[in-house]
Amino acid sequence: MQENIGSALTRAARFFGDHTALVDGSHRWTYRDLSARVESFNAALDELGLTPGDVVGVLTKNSRAHLVAWLGVPRYGRVLNEINTRLSPAEIAYIVDDSQTRVLLVGDDFLEMGRQIREDCPSVTALVYTGDGSCPPDCHDFEALLTGDRTPVIVAAGGDDTAGIFYTGGTTGRPKGVELTHANLVANAKHALISLGYTEHDVYLHAGPMFHLADGASTIALTWVGGTHVIIGGFERTLWLATVEHERVTQAMLVPTMVTMLLAEPLGDYDISSLKSVLYGASPMPVSLLRTAIDTLGCDWCQVYGMTEAAPIVTFLTHRDHRDGVTDATPQAQARLRSAGRPVVGVDVETRAHDGTVLPAGQVGEITVRGMNVMKGYLNNAEETATALVDGWFHTGDMGYLDDDGYLFVVDRLKDMIITGGENVYSTEVENALYRHPDVLEVAVFGTPDAQWGEVVTAAVVLRRSDAVSADDLQAHCRELVAGYKVPRLVHFVENGLPKSGAGKILKRNLRDQYSPV
Structure with missing residues (x-):
């Protein structure tokens, strides 16, 4: 039998049917409830004309829609496209077009963007509204798709079939669509179970973005053993x-x-x-x-x-x-x-x-x-x-x-390693040195072009108090901990936090562009 990530929900519904599967605000579903809703959702996708291989995108904050999509979309051969909500509208439109997404699930914060994408991307045939208000007339109501006496078309899928397309965050250029198969994601779920030891007694809090695999690593694993998913918007x-x-x-x-x-x-x-x-x-x-x-x-x-x-x-x-x-x-x-x-x-x-x-x-x-x-x-x-x-x-x-x-x-x-005067400097080593200063809250170290040295070590620093220390103070602190050529020659103080990707990674490319000489 080919491995299918939908088997996690099948097992949970069988052995833990009355156990709480999901808590999302006032919504509390058992695994029996969740299984029924996922089956109804798949039947609704059939009614919308989607066949195996068609792509369903999710563009919303953390919500039950993510869990239904994770467990439901790939179940009968369709492909999940979890979209980074922090990307620009142009990047999101590119992702939808590149993946040929057919149906797009949109929350309240992304409804207007979804409408524009539907206009600009010919592949999109339907928007599904996942918000808490009344469903707009030009969208399908997500909650309505989860109810009713619907029976999906059963299609065998699994193994090397693509289960999801997960786009890289675009930190090094245009996002790239990573094709992950059922076998890939099932293997990862086993890795998570072995490493993290989830059981039916565990209650897991989805606070990181559910579109990202850092959080998704636990989604299938926890479901497999009947644990409880607690979801907050972010x-x-x-x-x-x-x-x-x-x-x-x-x-x-x-x-x-x-x-x-x-x-x-x-x-x-x-x-x-x-x-x-x-x-x-x-x-x-x-x-x-x-x-x-x-x-x-x-x-x-x-x-x-x-x-x-x-x-x-x-x-x-x-x-x-x-x-x-x-x-x-x-x-x-x-x-x-x-x-x-x-x-x-x-x-x-x-x-x-x-x-x-x-x-x-x-x-x-x-x-x-x-x-x-x-x-x-x-x-x-x-x-x-x-x-x-x-x-x-x-x-x-x-x-x-x-x-x-x-x-x-x-x-x-590899792309963040700094070469200054012929010496290799690893930015994480310098960052760790700076973090040892008690007044440093957040820091990123990167290279900026320099006519004499090729690159110079540059730091962007967020302080706990804006007047706590000077650049000279931080440079003196670093000299106690790292070699002289690793000490930042340039220190920039940032007041409102460092730029980050949807996964919470600091975007050094943005900082490098901002602080490089014109």
Whole structure:
């Protein structure tokens, strides 16, 4: 039997039918409810004329529509297109056109954009309104599509069939459509189950964007074992704390920028004692911030490193690794807090030189990945696919090294490495040094062009107080921690936060463009 991500819901409805599957505001569904609604939704897609291979896009904040789409759209051979809501209208229109999306689910905040896309993109034949108000006459009502005595056309799908197209965030140019198969996403769900140990007793809070695989990594896995999905529209500090308290959340995923916001003030009187574990990913966590987070929240922490092309989990830094890193005085245990962990079961990781040679432990090279989770390819882009997938290995574009015990240390993006005066500078090392200053809230380090040095190390810094320190102070601080050629020559103070992608990654390309000489 071919693996189909819809089997997760089939199992949950059978063994956990009366268990709470979803909490979204006033909406509370059991797994039996969720299964019935997903089947009705698929029948409605049949009525809208969609056949296997047709693409359904989701353009809305976190909501039950995402969960229905995740579990329903690929079930009978259609293809899910989760769209990054933080992209520009032009980028979103490009994604819809490139993927030939047929039906677009739109929330209140994106209704007008959806209408414009329908005008501009001939492939779009219908808008489905997922908001809380009255359905506009030019849209189909999502809630109505979930009800009624409908029976979908059963189509066998799975294995190497494309289940979803997930576009990269466009941080290095135009978004690329990553084709992930049922087999890719099922493999990833198994990786998540093995690593995170979800059970039917877990309550998971969807606070990170549900369009992103950093959150989606848990969607299929949690469903498979009958856990509860609690959904909020997006991360907001007090809402997150109140929801953890009210719903007795046990598991959550945060990106480092969310952790920074969460810890910006005391937690107050919120009872978050139900929280067993926080998973973080999407970008490295400064060690100083991680230590504060572990002390403050009082739960276990774990990390995944991955990327869209790997569906997304590649490596996992365990709860034990984090506990040892904080409590064990040995340099090895402390150093591993800076790592991304070891490859998950079923995934191989190697680092390679420019000529493709596999490098020994300790040597920095490009991180390459192999496993059942690795993508089918980039949609409509054979050239990029051939460059990225070589002999079954995905070339990530990340630089790193493995230690003698197989722990992966990610040192930089290949494109973010700074070469100044012939010396290689890894931006994450300088960022970690800056984060050790108590007045630094957020920082990004990147290279900007320079006639003498080729590039100079440049830092964009957000301070806890605008008058806390000067550029000279931060440069002096860095000289205590890193070599002189790694110290930022230019320091720019930013008042309103650093630009970020939908996944919470800092957009260094934007900063590089902003601060480079004209």
